[in-house]
Amino acid sequence: SCWQGSHEFPGDTPVLRGGWKTLYFQKVQPLVTITPMDHSTTSHNILLICNVGGFFPPKIAMKWFKNGEEEKGSHVSSTDLIRNGDWTFQTEVMLETQPERGDVCTCQVDHASFKEPVTVQWGFLLHSYESPDHPQRSLLLECCV
Numbered sequence: 001s002c003w004q005g006s007h008e009f010p011g012d013t014p015v016l017r018g019g020w021k022t023l024y025f026q027k028v029q030p031l032v033t034i035t036p037m038d039h040s041t042t043s044h045n046i047l048l049i050c051n052v053g054g055f056f057p058p059k060i061a062m063k064w065f066k067n068g069e070e071e072k073g074s075h076v077s078s079t080d081l082i083r084n085g086d087w088t089f090q091t092e093v094m095l096e097t098q099p100e101r102g103d104v105c106t107c108q109v110d111h112a113s114f115k116e117p118v119t120v121q122w123g124f125l126l127h128s129y130e131s132p133d134h135p136q137r138s139l140l141l142e143c144c145v
Contacts, residue, residue, distance in 0.1 A: 027113035028088055030055035034107055034122045045098050048122055050107035053090035061110040061117075064095040067103055071095055099124035 030052045037047045052062060058081055064071040075096040082090045095105060103124045110117040 026056075027111075028054060028056040029113040030060065030090075030109060030111055032107060032109050032118060032120045034105075034120050036122065043098070045096055048095045048097065048105055048107075050093045050095070050109075050120070051090070052092065052109055054084065054088045055090070055111055055113065056088050057112055058089045059112065060089075060091065062091070062093040063108045064093060065106040065108060066095075066097060068106075071097075071105075 031054050033051050035049045035051065037049060048064075050062060050064070052060060060081075062078065064076050076093065078093040079091050084090060093107065095107075097103075097105060101124065105122045105124075106119050107122075108117050108119045
């Protein structure tokens with residue numbers, strides 16, 4: 001007994017054709033966003049979270065770059081792959097960094113639905129006014145895609 005036919009799901013279409021061994025899925029591009037968070041009240045570090053969501057198939061590669069250099073090591077971490085329940089997935093990769101004037105951090109995502117890796121950038125601008133918590137350093141974050 002072989003399956004034939006198709007069934008539509010939100011965001012992608014699995015199709016069974018010619019028997020149970022052939023199953024096709026439409027690729028779904030991930031949405032990539034960066035969210036900054038204060039990491040500690042005692043340091044100047046922040047945590048940049050690159051959220052990658054709503055993609056299929058589940059295989060995905062993500063990297064952080066700071067000023068064009070790949071960031072690796074203990075200050076880069078990621079979550080496990082999460083199933084959304086609609087045949088799509090999501091995950092996050094985090095970068096703990098100490099921003100300086102002019103720094104640009106880039107989250108690069110490579111997925112089968114892209115012709116080439118996609119990047120989202122986050123830039124840092126330091127202003128001259130003082131903040132109560134860090135008198136010498138005030139931070140304005142700007143996102144640029």
